[in-house]
Amino acid sequence: MKFDEGLAGNNGQDANFVRKAFASIAGRYVLTNHVLSLGIDVLWRRKTAAIVANLQPKLILDLATGSGDLAAEIQSRCPSAQVLGADFSPPMLLEAKKRGLSDLIVADAMNLPIVDNVADVVTVAFGLRNMSSWAEALREMSRVLKPGGSLLVLDFSLPKTPLLRKAHLFYLRQVMPKIAGILTGERLAYEYLCGSIEKFPAGEDMCQLMRDNGFQEARSQTLSLGIASLYIAKKAS
Secondary structure (H helix, E strand, O other): OOHHHHEOOOOOEOHHHHHHHHHHHHHHHHHHHHHHOOOHHHHHHHHHHHHHHHOOOOEEEEEOOOOOHHHHHHHHHOOOOEEEEEEOOHHHHHHHHOOOOOOEEEOOOOOOOOOOOOEEEEEEEOOHHHOOOHHHHHHHHHHHEEEEEEEEEEEEOOOOOHHHHHHHHHHHHHHHHHHHHHHHOOHHHHHHHHHHHHHOOOOHHHHHHHHOOOEEEEEEEEEHHHOEEEEEEEEOO
16 A cells, blocks of 8 residues: 555544554554654643543543543553543554553444443543544534533644754655664554544644534644644543
8 A cells, every 4th residue: 555545634633544554553553652742742742631631521532542641641640530441453552451450341443332421521642633533522522421521632743934944844755754664674654654643633623623513612722843742632522
């Protein structure tokens, strides 16, 4: 499959391509992420988990949990809460189990085997971008959240400052896939992942997408000069 075939337009990605891509890099995913971000991704997850802890939730659903990095951080900060991790890639969930996570399910975030109005918080880190329909995924997240429950979406974005944006795009297009290819042997998967960042809505565009699909009070926080962003919203009561 060619790189461009993995991109399904301006509203989501090809699910089969994404599943194969993550299965191929599962064993080296965490190490590669830390190398490519110089460890900054750890700080982003800590910030997200701290916000979740302040909400004092009883049930947190971490979607596209992947290798379980965010779920594990949340669990360490919310020891009395249930943290349920869901991902459609069994190889990635095997990596999550290595982090001591046991409350895991194989599930597609587009069609969750979870009843309505049950979660206090839903989180998704670097996962919404890879779903086949961002709008449908948000509506599914809204469905499983309790009225007034919180959604936190952590993902990559692009700096607004022209010089930083240009430099970051060069890194995404030319540098990151080469380094990741050396570390994982799967350069194609990272060409897809890097390309998807450019297509993903950011800032107010993402906040509006949330408002249009079951959420209110949506706001964004830029992280590390804009190379990542954290979006926080509440389900409409």
